[in-house]
Amino acid sequence: MLARRTYQFLIVYAAGLALLLGLKYLAGLSDYVIPGPLLVWQTFRDVYGRYAADTLNTLSVAVLGQIVSICLATAIGILGRQTTWFGNFVKVAAYNVQAYPIVALAPIIFILLGDGFITRLVIAAMICYFPLLLVVLGVMSEPVVEIEHFYRITGRMRWQLEVKIRAFENLHKLTTVVAGSATLAMAGTIVAEFIAANAGIGYSIRIALYQSDLGKILVALFHIGISLSVYQALLEWAGARVQRRWEAAGGDVAS
Amino acid sequence: MQISCDDIALSLAGAERPVFTALSFTLKGPGFHALFGPSGVGKTTLARLLIGHVRPDAGRVSIDDGCLRRLYAYNLERLPGWSSVGRHLEKITPAQHRARCAELAAEFGIEPVLGQRFARLSLGQKNRVNLIRYLVQDFDLLIMDESLANVDERTREQIIVKIKALFPDRFFLYISHNVIEVARFCRQVLVLRGAHRRPQAVTVPGLDGRGGATVSPEMEKAMLAIMNAV
Amino acid sequence: MSYKPPCQEPASCAQPFRRRGWLLPMLLACLIAAAPADAADPVTYRLKWLCNSSTVGDLYADVHGFFAAAGLAVEVRAGGPERDAIKELELGQAQFGVASADQVIRAAAKGSPVVVIAQIFQVNPLQWIYRASRPPIDDLADLEGLTIGVTYGGNDETIMRTLLAKAGLDDRDVTLMSVRYDFTPFYRGRADLWPIYRNSQGIVIADRMTRAGEPVRFFNPADFGVRYVANSVVTHQRLLETRPDLVRRFRQALLQGWQAALDERNEAQALETIARFDPDTPPDLLARQLRVTRELVRPTAGFAIGRIDVKAWRQSEAIMRGQGLIPEPVDVLARLHGPEEP
Numbered sequence: 066m067l068a069r070r071t072y073q074f075l076i077v078y079a080a081g082l083a084l085l086l087g088l089k090y091l092a093g094l095s096d097y098v099i100p101g102p103l104l105v106w107q108t109f110r111d112v113y114g115r116y117a118a119d120t121l122n123t124l125s126v127a128v129l130g131q132i133v134s135i136c137l138a139t140a141i142g143i144l145g146r147q148t149t150w151f152g153n154f155v156k157v158a159a160y161n162v163q164a165y166p167i168v169a170l171a172p173i174i175f176i177l178l179g180d181g182f183i184t185r186l187v188i189a190a191m192i193c194y195f196p197l198l199l200v201v202l203g204v205m206s207e208p209v210v211e212i213e214h215f216y217r218i219t220g221r222m223r224w225q226l227e228v229k230i231r232a233f234e235n236l237h238k239l240t241t242v243v244a245g246s247a248t249l250a251m252a253g254t255i256v257a258e259f260i261a262a263n264a265g266i267g268y269s270i271r272i273a274l275y276q277s278d279l280g281k282i283l284v285a286l287f288h289i290g291i292s293l294s295v296y297q298a299l300l301e302w303a304g305a306r307v308q309r310r311w312e313a314a315g316g317d318v319a320s
Numbered sequence: 321m322q323i324s325c326d327d328i329a330l331s332l333a334g335a336e337r338p339v340f341t342a343l344s345f346t347l348k349g350p351g352f353h354a355l356f357g358p359s360g361v362g363k364t365t366l367a368r369l370l371i372g373h374v375r376p377d378a379g380r381v382s383i384d385d386g387c388l389r390r391l392y393a394y395n396l397e398r399l400p401g402w403s404s405v406g407r408h409l410e411k412i413t414p415a416q417h418r419a420r421c422a423e424l425a426a427e428f429g430i431e432p433v434l435g436q437r438f439a440r441l442s443l444g445q446k447n448r449v450n451l452i453r454y455l456v457q458d459f460d461l462l463i464m465d466e467s468l469a470n471v472d473e474r475t476r477e478q479i480i481v482k483i484k485a486l487f488p489d490r491f492f493l494y495i496s497h498n499v500i501e502v503a504r505f506c507r508q509v510l511v512l513r514g515a516h517r518r519p520q521a522v523t524v525p526g527l528d529g530r531g532g533a534t535v536s537p538e539m540e541k542a543m544l545a546i547m548n549a550v
Numbered sequence: 551m552s553y554k555p556p557c558q559e560p561a562s563c564a565q566p567f568r569r570r571g572w573l574l575p576m577l578l579a580c581l582i583a584a585a586p587a588d589a590a591d592p593v594t595y596r597l598k599w600l601c602n603s604s605t606v607g608d609l610y611a612d613v614h615g616f617f618a619a620a621g622l623a624v625e626v627r628a629g630g631p632e633r634d635a636i637k638e639l640e641l642g643q644a645q646f647g648v649a650s651a652d653q654v655i656r657a658a659a660k661g662s663p664v665v666v667i668a669q670i671f672q673v674n675p676l677q678w679i680y681r682a683s684r685p686p687i688d689d690l691a692d693l694e695g696l697t698i699g700v701t702y703g704g705n706d707e708t709i710m711r712t713l714l715a716k717a718g719l720d721d722r723d724v725t726l727m728s729v730r731y732d733f734t735p736f737y738r739g740r741a742d743l744w745p746i747y748r749n750s751q752g753i754v755i756a757d758r759m760t761r762a763g764e765p766v767r768f769f770n771p772a773d774f775g776v777r778y779v780a781n782s783v784v785t786h787q788r789l790l791e792t793r794p795d796l797v798r799r800f801r802q803a804l805l806q807g808w809q810a811a812l813d814e815r816n817e818a819q820a821l822e823t824i825a826r827f828d829p830d831t832p833p834d835l836l837a838r839q840l841r842v843t844r845e846l847v848r849p850t851a852g853f854a855i856g857r858i859d860v861k862a863w864r865q866s867e868a869i870m871r872g873q874g875l876i877p878e879p880v881d882v883l884a885r886l887h888g889p890e891e892p
Contacts (some may be wrong), residue, residue, distance in 0.1 A: 097662035098640050104660070176732060211398045215450075218371070218391055219457050221412065233402055263702070263728035272703025276656065276875075277634050 067298035074294040078287060085283075100280040108280035113288075116269060116281075120288040123258065123265040124296060126182065127250040130189025134197055134250065135243065137190070142201030143228055156206070159198050167191045167253070171260050180262045185254055192253025193246035200242040204235040240304030247297055251289070321349035321386035321460065321491050323370060325521075328379035330365065338515050339365050343379070345510055345521040349387065349461070349491030352484050354502035354526065356495075356546060357512035363495050366512060367392055367463045370493070387461045387491055393454045394465035395447055399438035405449050406434030409456075417456040420486070424452045427482050429475060443470035448479070455483070461491040480505045484529060503542040505529055511549040522549040590623040591796055596635040598648040598781055601628050601827035603749055603839035604675065606820050607847070607855070608648070611807020613823050620803040622796075628827075636664050639786045646800055651779035651866040652705055652875070658885055659876040663787035666863075666886050667801050668856035670808065671780035673846040676706055678743040678769040679736070679755055687769050690717030696742040697725040699735065706745040709771050709778050712869045716776065743769060749842040753835065777862040778869060790887060801889060805856040812844045812855070858888035 082105075089099035096104050145155030171188050178184040205228065212230050216222040232239060258267025266285055273281035324346035331338040339362040347353055355363050368374040369381055371390045383390070399408050413421045425431050428448040433441055441449065447470050454462055468476045483492065484505070493510075496502050502509050506526035513520050524545045527538060597605050608626055611617055617624040627644070629635065635647025636657045648670070649657075657664050678698070680687070687693065690713055700707040706729075714720060727741050733755060736744035746752040748768060756766045771778065783804065790797050811820045821836050828836070848855055863882045870876050 092641070094640055095657075095661040095663065097657040097660035097664075098637050100660070172732075175730065176734060180728070180730060211396050212400055214392075214394075214397055215412075215453065219412070229402075230400055233400060268702075274631075275701070275703040277637070277653065 066301055067295060070294040070298045070301075071291070074290045078290055082283070097277070098279075100283070105280050105283055108278070109284045109287075112269075112281060112284055116266060116285055116288045119264070119266040119269045120285075120292050123254050123267060123289075124251065124292050126185045126265065127189050127247070127254040128296070130186050130254065131193055131243075131246055131250040133186065133190040134194040134246065138194055138197035138201045142198055142205045143224075145202050146205030146228075146231075152206075156202060159195065159202060162195070171257050175260065175262075182264075185257050185262055185265065188257035189250045189254040192256075193249040196249065197242055197246050200238060204231050204238060207231065207235075209234045236304075236308055240301075240308070244297055244300045244304065247300055248293060251293055251296075255289070322382075322384045323347050323349070323387055323461070323491070324382045325366075325369070326380045326382065328369070328376045328381065330369070330374070330376045332365065338377075340376070340379075340520060341515045342518070343520045345519075345523060347491075347493070347508060347510060347523070350489050351507040351528070352480065352492045352494060352505060354494045354496060354506035354509045355463075355512060356497075356499065356502050356509050356550075358550060359497070361512050361514060363512055364394070364465055367465055367493070367495065370461075370463065383461075389459045390461040390463070391454050391457060391459045392463045392465065393451060393467050395450070395467055395469045397450045398446070399449065399453075401437055401439055403437075404435050405430070405438055405441070408438075409434070409449070409453060412453055413456045414458065421452065421456045424455055424482075424486075428452060428479055444472065444475070447471050448475075451479070455487070459490065461493065463493045463495065465495045466497075467494075476501070477505075481529065499543050499546055500539075502526060503539055503546060509542075509546055511546055513550060524549055590618065590621050591799075592623045592625070593617075593646065593796075593800060594625050594627060594638075594644040595800075596627050596633065596638050596644040596647040597629040598635060598650065599629045601824070602831070603824055603828075603836060603843045604671075604747070604781065605648075605827075606824050606840060606843060607670070607808025607811045608804065609823050609827055610811035610816075610820055611804050613826070614807065614810065614819070616803040616807040616810070617800075620799040622800060622803060624800075636662055636784060639664060639784065645789055645796075646783060646785050648781050649784050650705065650781055651863060652708065652870060654782065654784060654885065655867050655870050655876060655880050655882060658880045658882070659878065664784050664885065665787050665790055666782045666784055666858060666888070667790070667797060668783040668805060668889055669779060669858045670782060670856065671846050672849050672853070672857075672859060673770075673772055674709075674778050674780040675748040675750070675752075675843075675846050676709065676778075676780065677746060677748045677752065677771065678706075678710075679746045679752060679766050680743045680769060681759070682765040682767050684742060686767060690714075690774055691719075693717060693743075694719055694723050697727055697740065699727050699729045699741045699744040701729045701745060704729075704745075705778065708869060708873060708875065709776060710745075711873055712776050712778070713771055713774060715872070716774065749839050749846055753838050753842065757835075776869070777859070777865050779859065779862045779866045782858075783856070801856070805889060808847065808855045812848050854889070856889045858886050858890070860886060 082102075085099050086102065088094070089101065100108065141155055141159070145152045145159070167188065170191075174184055174187055178187065209230050212234070213222065213227065216226060254265065255267035255270070258265040259271050262268050266289060270282055270285050273279075273285065325343050328340045328343040329338060330340045330343075343366075355366065357363050365374065369376060370383070371392045372381075373392075399405060403411075409421055409425070410418075425434060428451070430441075430445055430448050430452070433445055433449075438446065438449065447468055451464065451467050454464075468479060471479065480494075480501075494502065494506060504527050507528040509524045509526045511522045511524055513522070524542065526542055530538075595608065597608060599605075601609060612624055612626045629648065634653070635644060635649050636653055638644040639647055640662060646667075649664070654664055654666060685692065693714065694717075698710060700710050707726075710726070714724065727735060729745060733744060733751075735741045736755070737759075744755075746755060748770075752768065759766045783801065785797055785800075810816055811823070817837070817840065820840060821833065824836055824840070825831075825833065831839070860883065863886060867876075867880055867882045871879055
């Protein structure tokens, strides 16, 4: 899984590089516009250590932000699954608020909370929150009638069992959105760092942009791609393990 | 034990025609009764009416005190997939019915698959497992909506005979398309007809298990009466 | 924003016909004479940043027909954080642009064929603001112990590091604070010095602080011998070689536009021109920004706007080399082709 994701990324990255170099030589562009392979390699050697640390920094914020997001989305999704007034309110609020571009709110958050770790965490969590919430809400609001009927009619239904049934029946959907939101969390953290932070790979990219250094940006993209591949592979593996565990041994049935 | 409907009218949302118009009948229990009728006539809707999931537009459903604990089982139900069938049955069987559960598992032929997940069972096995879990609950009335639809004929007969033997004091309403089966095994057959027919429901006596496997004249008469009533 | 010059009036066809035999040739002559004059040369000019008082001459040259009079149809395009005029020259998306010395030197170090044809700002507007309640910074050694805002990776970082090195100070002797887009840390007193553009936000912040009872001063690196060249006009080496006339006409028209824009007698028109492209800045503030811009572009009354300060360019290159911002020396002289050249 990891090997596959890694070489998939490497193929895409190499293709992108080849395209850029092709453009460079076709149009006769200088190293300033598109750096040559030697310059890219030199830049890589100069900054790979620093950028690797920056990327880990960003990834750690992204992962934590995603965890916060998952917990929040799960809680709100479970609360909002009912057709009560509160449940409907949660659904409507979720659909409407997700229309706001979070990146536009990011500068305000920076002003209020400063440019430390907490701000980046909040922005990362906000960016991957709504897709997670929508999927959780969708899953939790949709009864699995063929399974739930017995428990309802025999008076055995509890909210924990209802959540468990719906989560289990939609496990694949949930693990997919969690894996997908990893990319969102990473992208969100990078954008937050880009706007106004003083750490992380997004911050380094911003500096590279000031310096019009495409070489550094390519190195940064490489680090981001590799770390995301590893992280997503990890999430897929974890998701598959959860599924296997629930299917293999008899789990603790709440019914 | 008695269930009756008095002049029931019901239209479902989005339907062109009403399901019931002036539906009236009385079924006196206990016993193994049938609800019979062509596809789409409203058998499942009637079942939902009887367990209170649907309210009529007009008329009255009367369920006497002897039938208060009502259950409804249908053939498309599934068990949760996170534990084996046996473990699930353990969890949902009241303590006083554990022995009964084991007996039913043996009689219905699903003992060999108790260690498997529900999804891996055949359709017939699924039907049987689902039925068992209802039979081990405390109930007065059990409506079985095509609950044995995927079970082979011989096993179906065995199951019906077993149910009648083990639960003589309960009220069963067996929804089926099989006229031979309902004629042979059921005490009363409530034949449901289209909403334009008067009366919309007709009660025909069945053989209630008398007469064995052969098609006797009595059984032919019952079958004829059922088919004429449709 | 481009100004299309009206077609020249066709040559008069009023000459009387003397003899019928000359009718056809005369008709033909009229038709030939009536053909439109050569169309203006289309040119794209990419600015470094948004249209504001720092671009008054560029806009004035366009709006008041200086480009048109030189036979140029110039499209002036605003710059921004994601734009790079030098890259656009190489990609053929622009023929002329505005870039600062660090951009030019960095590009030259990477083989970009960029050349400088005029230097707009003689004094770099990038300076620092500080509260007048603090001791004045009369000597670079006074920077010790202060909290100084810098944009990491930006010119202000480069300039500040040069100043610190000149004073024999390093990172441990001061506290460098990362600068974002807002000025809150300075307002809240968490930073002693904050980088600003002297002719734009510098005025706004100074006003705000003064109204709040906290007058300010400005710290100008040029006062301490650090001259880091700012906005200059650039073009592609190939254009200079293949179309020197076009380059000359453009430069002349542009600098005439700047001259006119900064002439005190044209102040009202200059302000009206800027206001068209920067409607959000109040007029009185625009006026003050224009006056400061005038001092930075035309330090003395008779100064020839656009003159290239070769010493300052050499110093800029040395600063960048000293801080490892370029891997090898760059021959800046070879890139400078100012108005003083024939």
